[in-house]
Amino acid sequence: MRLYKKEGSTIQIISFPSERVNKGDYLVIADSSTGKGIIVQVVEIQYANIPGFLEELLRSCNDDYSIQGEDVDPFEMSNHIRYIQDAHLLICKIRAVYSNKGPVFASSLLPSRSRAKIKKISTERLFAQKKPNIKYLANLGETTEKNQLEVDIRALDGSLNIITGKKGTGKSHISKLLTLSLVSQGAPVVILDLNSEYTGLGQDSDGKPNRFHKQIHILTPGHNLKVTLKQLKLGVMTSILVNALNLPGTSAREFRRIWRFLEQNGNLTMQDLGSAIKSWKCNQHVRDALFSRYYTILGSGLFTDDPMQAISLEDSLKKSRVGGAVVIDLRDTSTIDRLIVVEYVLGKIVELLSRWKLKAIFLFAEEAHLYLRETYWDDIVTRMRHFGVFTTFITNQPDTIRENIYRQADNLFLFNFTNEHDLETISRASKVDAETIKSIAHDLPLHHCVVLGNIVNDFPIVVKVRKLDVYAKGHTRLFFSSKTNFREVIQQ
Amino acid sequence: MVNAQLPITTPPKYNFPLPSMHAENLQLPKQFVELSLRSLKKLENTQQMSKRNSENSSLINENSKIDFPRLIRLKPNQTSTPVMAIDVSSIKIGETETGLLLAIRGAIIWKHANRYQYLRIGPFPFHIYEENKNLISSILRNHSQLAQFQDFTIPNSFYIQSRLTAIFERWIQTSINQITNNSLILFDGSLASGSFEHSLESITQMLRTARSNQNIILAFSKMTRLVFRGQRLTDLILKHPPPCLLKMANYFTNTRLTHFFGSVYVAKLSGANYAFRLDIDNAIPEIKAIEAVKKLLGNDLILQSYPETLRLAHIYSTFTAAEVLGIQRWISQEADLRIITKPNLRRLLFGRFGKGPEG
Numbered sequence: 001m002r003l004y005k006k007e008g009s010t011i012q013i014i015s016f017p018s019e020r021v022n023k024g025d026y027l028v029i030a031d032s033s034t035g036k037g038i039i040v041q042v043v044e045i046q047y048a049n050i051p052g053f054l055e056e057l058l059r060s061c062n063d064d065y066s067i068q069g070e071d072v073d074p075f076e077m078s079n080h081i082r083y084i085q086d087a088h089l090l091i092c093k094i095r096a097v098y099s100n101k102g103p104v105f106a107s108s109l110l111p112s113r114s115r116a117k118i119k120k121i122s123t124e125r126l127f128a129q130k131k132p133n134i135k136y137l138a139n140l141g142e143t144t145e146k147n148q149l150e151v152d153i154r155a156l157d158g159s160l161n162i163i164t165g166k167k168g169t170g171k172s173h174i175s176k177l178l179t180l181s182l183v184s185q186g187a188p189v190v191i192l193d194l195n196s197e198y199t200g201l202g203q204d205s206d207g208k209p210n211r212f213h214k215q216i217h218i219l220t221p222g223h224n225l226k227v228t229l230k231q232l233k234l235g236v237m238t239s240i241l242v243n244a245l246n247l248p249g250t251s252a253r254e255f256r257r258i259w260r261f262l263e264q265n266g267n268l269t270m271q272d273l274g275s276a277i278k279s280w281k282c283n284q285h286v287r288d289a290l291f292s293r294y295y296t297i298l299g300s301g302l303f304t305d306d307p308m309q310a311i312s313l314e315d316s317l318k319k320s321r322v323g324g325a326v327v328i329d330l331r332d333t334s335t336i337d338r339l340i341v342v343e344y345v346l347g348k349i350v351e352l353l354s355r356w357k358l359k360a361i362f363l364f365a366e367e368a369h370l371y372l373r374e375t376y377w378d379d380i381v382t383r384m385r386h387f388g389v390f391t392t393f394i395t396n397q398p399d400t401i402r403e404n405i406y407r408q409a410d411n412l413f414l415f416n417f418t419n420e421h422d423l424e425t426i427s428r429a430s431k432v433d434a435e436t437i438k439s440i441a442h443d444l445p446l447h448h449c450v451v452l453g454n455i456v457n458d459f460p461i462v463v464k465v466r467k468l469d470v471y472a473k474g475h476t477r478l479f480f481s482s483k484t485n486f487r488e489v490i491q492q
Numbered sequence: 493m494v495n496a497q498l499p500i501t502t503p504p505k506y507n508f509p510l511p512s513m514h515a516e517n518l519q520l521p522k523q524f525v526e527l528s529l530r531s532l533k534k535l536e537n538t539q540q541m542s543k544r545n546s547e548n549s550s551l552i553n554e555n556s557k558i559d560f561p562r563l564i565r566l567k568p569n570q571t572s573t574p575v576m577a578i579d580v581s582s583i584k585i586g587e588t589e590t591g592l593l594l595a596i597r598g599a600i601i602w603k604h605a606n607r608y609q610y611l612r613i614g615p616f617p618f619h620i621y622e623e624n625k626n627l628i629s630s631i632l633r634n635h636s637q638l639a640q641f642q643d644f645t646i647p648n649s650f651y652i653q654s655r656l657t658a659i660f661e662r663w664i665q666t667s668i669n670q671i672t673n674n675s676l677i678l679f680d681g682s683l684a685s686g687s688f689e690h691s692l693e694s695i696t697q698m699l700r701t702a703r704s705n706q707n708i709i710l711a712f713s714k715m716t717r718l719v720f721r722g723q724r725l726t727d728l729i730l731k732h733p734p735p736c737l738l739k740m741a742n743y744f745t746n747t748r749l750t751h752f753f754g755s756v757y758v759a760k761l762s763g764a765n766y767a768f769r770l771d772i773d774n775a776i777p778e779i780k781a782i783e784a785v786k787k788l789l790g791n792d793l794i795l796q797s798y799p800e801t802l803r804l805a806h807i808y809s810t811f812t813a814a815e816v817l818g819i820q821r822w823i824s825q826e827a828d829l830r831i832i833t834k835p836n837l838r839r840l841l842f843g844r845f846g847k848g849p850e851g
Contacts (some may be wrong), residue, residue: 052813059807067601067804069610077615080820080825224616 001118013090016357023423024462025216028121031111041091048087062483138181139465156453161392165415188320191364196331215324222301229268236347244339251289269305293333300337353387360388398425411453416444531619532827566735568789576602577678579805580661586831591621600810673705678802683754683771708784713769726767729760766797
């Protein structure tokens with residue numbers, strides 16, 4: 001490999017066919033004269049612009065009229081000619097400049113073109129300066145040079161993370177991997193599961209309980225996720241009414257009065273709430289507004305007056321304090337009910353965190369735009385983060401996540417995207433330059449992702465996400481699938 | 493005799509089309525390969541190279557007694573006849589501290605079943621420096637039968653390029669002539685002897701072989717400075733509808749040093765406004781020569797008045813920039829020779845106005 005050109009933070013390197021370099025690989029350009037070097041990452045591989053190559057192609061073009069023949073090459077020069085013709089141009093981005101003091105994130109060094117030695121550098125050596133604590137290691141999978149990528153899971157602590165990629169590329173898979181890594185390190189995780197994909201986390205691929213079985217708590221609203229009004233704080237209920245059900249301010253004020261009245265009388269039940277609204281002295285419009293919300297809440301199935309049926313989310317979260325995941329299964333929940341449930345869960349989490357009942361929590365939110373109200377986005381990255389809610393957004397529609405979320409994301413797990421618009425959206429992430437994202441993400445194979453951010457010491461790494469021995473749920477139901485026997489399904 | 497000295501054993505004759513024409517049927521001139529290898533051995537002492545201006549023998553001959561050109565109209569003859577073309581290219585690969593590096597390659601193109609096929613021979617690298625110049629010259633002299641010329645002197649390094657190229661080209665031409673019959677063989681250039689590159693004996697022998705094998709050699713010159721009454725020969729024909737020939741009778745007279753083996757024609761073979769000088773063996777009857785051109789029209793694609801086989805032969809022998817780089821790599825890795833970049837004095841002295849060759 002030979003150093004060819006440097007423009008800003010971009011380095012161009014000529015490589016020859018015998019030197020196998022892949023997109024995403026790291027190279028070190030060592031200048032022995034200065035004892036310094038540059039660590040670069042290959043973000044694009046092009047054909048080297050060999051002069052006269054067009055003439056070469058035109059001469060040997062392969063069509064119906066192509067000319068066939070034989071070459072007598074007594075000196076075997078054709079190999080050398082092919083070597084030149086197949087030369088590649090590697091477009092690389094400078095990731096760090098290193099010296100005796102270790103790597104520094106800069107791009108100011110200009111190594112000697114004639115003396116610089118270029119060679120590949122493994123991720124192990126890349127991380128050698130900042131070795132992760134063995135206790136907190138999480139294996140994400142295999143790098144392009146077939147080494148295992150082990151990261152310090154603590155990098156997710158206090159972080160805002162985004163997992164994004166095209167449908168079916170493996171987003172949920174890495175999300176499960178991160179969840180189980182956090183759980184095994186004793187971290188509490190809450191998953192807002194839109195398609196029941198995480199409900200098999202406690203089982204192995206055969207459906208048998210795995211080592212996480214007791215740490216995974218699946219809560220389905222209306223079934224095993226029911227609460228009494230007494231378990232609820234007025235603030236959480238008001239949030240549900242105002243934010244999820246758009247209750248106007250005047251009506252909300254009346255509702256607070258009703259709530260306090262019932263609370264004082266010890267009658268805080270759904271039945272009494274309905275009666276109170278009915279008999280409450282107020283404007284008819286306010287009464288109608290309260291009634292319509294009351295029936296929506298009643299219909300959600302989330303609330304019950306029977307303390308035996310009620311399950312405390314608080315208890316489930318407390319169980320997860322030493323490592324566990326609470327999966328809120330939202331699959332069979334209607335849009336409105338979903339908003340109510342999420343409002344309740346988030347309200348409860350903030351309440352527990354603010355009372356220091358919980359230290360911190362890792363929240364995994366799949367396709368959050370389907371259940372997260374507008375104002376929550378800013379709340380999550382600013383206020384809730386300070387309370388200790390560290391969110392990971394998972395989406396296949398990157399434009400549903402706001403630009404400021406990308407800018408503030410600490411870690412990005414990026415799977416394949418081919419759509420230019422999607423890539424443009426993601427390229428706003430501040431952790432890496434737009435060119436790297438656009439070029440690498442565009443060519444990522446299935447189940448491969450590029451990991452960016454603190455978790456990889458700001459060295460973007462392409463990784464083939466390792467397989468998990470968990471029961472895969474949430475498969476798309478297919479009409480032509482031979483595996484699906486509808487009669488059996490109906491009988492079940 | 494040139495052909496006798498070239499290490500070619502005559503393979504069994506077979507009629508073209510040549511689907512089975514392979515490299516094994518053409519034995520490489522061993523001396524040529526050995527010469528190439530020997531030339532690449534490193535020198536210990538460097539000596540200053542002497543340069544001589546290349547001598548350019550002019551073929552311009554405006555003879556006031558020559559007959560007025562005769563127009564011959566042509567009609568393509570579709571009778572299936574193999575068409576073959578030969579061309580050789582050489583290129584300066586670079587300079588070393590002691591001399592010059594060259595590469596030579598030849599290409600043979602033939603048309604079979606409406607498809608063109610090729611056989612490429614080379615590249616052959618050469619390192620020409622002061623010490624091996626004499627050796628190369630003596631080998632070339634043996635091959636070229638130059639002993640008959642008393643004014644022969646050792647050529648300068650740069651001039652050797654064209655001589656090596658010509659020797660190699662003549663070897664390919666002779667070999668093809670020997671292994672084919674009833675074919676049209678297209679050459680690039682003229683059928684004249686006199687220069688070092690084209691000796692009388694070698695051309696005589698080659699044409700004799702061609703006649704005995706029922707081959708007809710058609711030599712096309714892209715560049716000609718021949719004029720008739722102040723007008724370029726190739727311009728005379730442009731007003732006539734194609735395909736046609738202009739026969740230039742008695743245009744050349746042989747001298748002690750130069751012998752013309754070909755009847756000279758100006759050929760306009762297709763619609764485009766291009767015309768070329770065409771030499772056809774003057775020992776064959778004119779009717780047969782014209783019939784050969786008609787067969788060429790009927791058997792080969794003619795674009796811009798030039799036969800496609802000959803055009804392809806040129807394209808396939810020519811070196812591209814990538815090939816030059818590949819050869820340079822071979823030279824530095826396999827022959828352990830260091831290619832140096834000498835400063836262009838013209839550029840240094842005259843800047844942007846320093847056009848022309850280096851030095």
